[in-house]
Amino acid sequence: MQTNKEKELIFEMSKPGRVAYSLPESDVPEVELDAVFPAQYLRKQPAELPEVSELDLMRHYTGLSNRNHGIDSGFYPLGSCTMKYNPKINEDVVRYPGFAKIHPYQAEETMQGALRVLYDLQAELSEITGMDAVSLQPAAGAQGEWAALMMIRAYHESRGEKRTKVIVPDTAHGTNPASAAVAGLETVTISSDEQGNVNLEELRKVVGADTAALMLTNPSTLGLFEESIQEIAEIVHEAGGLLYYDGANANAIMGIARPGDMGFDVVHLNLHKTFTGPHGGGGPGAGPIGCKKELVPFLPRPQVVKEGDTYRLDYDIPQSIGRVKAFYGNFGILLRSFVYIRANGPEGLLRVSQEAVLNANYMMRKLAPYYDLPYDRICKHEFVLSGRKQKKLGVRTLDIAKRLLDFGYHPPTIYFPLIVDECMMIEPTETESKETLDQFIDAMIAIAKEVEENPTIVQEAPHTTIVSRLDEVTAARKPVLRYRKPAEENAVRKAEGSQANEGALV
């Protein structure tokens, strides 16, 4: 049954013969398809496509897009994801025909401008991270982690050493152990202490001749800057291991501190977070990696190099781990980040980090009287709260997140990091005004009061969205990605042994 909140599917709007185009009469002879393509590749019946007018089509998709929450429509404090504003000048520049219309197979002398962007960006990111060289190829933070771990493996192997263990603190991002596994290495988890720092005693116990590297997410997923970095670096280096800096959240440290100066050998950055590549819909990202001299021979190939006044691609890297991405990485995202870096300059990037940290601390202090603050320290770009107090009154963090939707906000990251009970991880970013921060703080305080006075309203939220609570597990495990008429869908589900769901699609 349709309520007025629900939209018809485009298939349900379909009326036979209605079209969204008009073409002139064909003035060339028609060709039978089976004269051109082998019969086994042809459909037996025409594809069942919706038939709608151009205006209906436009309204349908505009309506759907309006249901989406994006950074251009509202506050989006999703911890660890740095959902900051993406300046529109980036979009202008990537649309310049000189960038938008080049092809990676063009001769190098005809794409000197694009190669220069890549070369300069490599140099800028080396400077920002304090590393000797950078590869722009990896398409995401996680891919950067994997590529860098493959370099670490190659480095140890080139020295005839068999080192297979990667030490990962329990405050690391979840991709760290996952990347180690995909790189064929074994993860050793160590705990953090009451302050949220790496437990050095435990580190001393597990480090040894089989240590390939330690991966440090810094600031950690608690939003805290690790206080014993120098000691950690000494312990790991003394044992012959390398130090990996997960710099996905460089928004907290740009222009203030550099992983290279802290003793790290390799780092990745998330350009789609810190450096304003638009993200959130699973679109293209960029996770460049930077490294110190000893790892340079293992960088992915090609690297962009400069000889005299000419930029070219260097494939002559004999010990390279090889190519990790088609061509030279996601050029559009790299170019946006280049524009962002140039538009801000060094002082601008420093201010970005200072204000990101200031905003997070402001919000943390304002919310601390209402929600449990498990680590009471100055935070960096984000902070974690616990919904422990509210849980005692029967309201879960999930309920609070859902209730925030009624206030028009994207909820924070919840239930991560795992070491904090009923966790909420909040990252306001530097691009929000004090008024926006205050409005969100007021909403969080209002919810905390509701929990005490009228918990049902929170437990049953959201009330103002198109749909209320969804079965998120089924949606994730058994997504319906293809339209079939309801009867057909039910038949398929029955055949698959899952419960037929009357009206699932209407």
Ligand SMILES: *Cc1c(COP(=O)(O)O)cnc(C)c1O
């Ligand atoms: C986002 C993030 C990653 C993973 O980056 P993706 O681009 O999503 O693969 C890794 N580490 C940290 C700390 C992150 O915040």
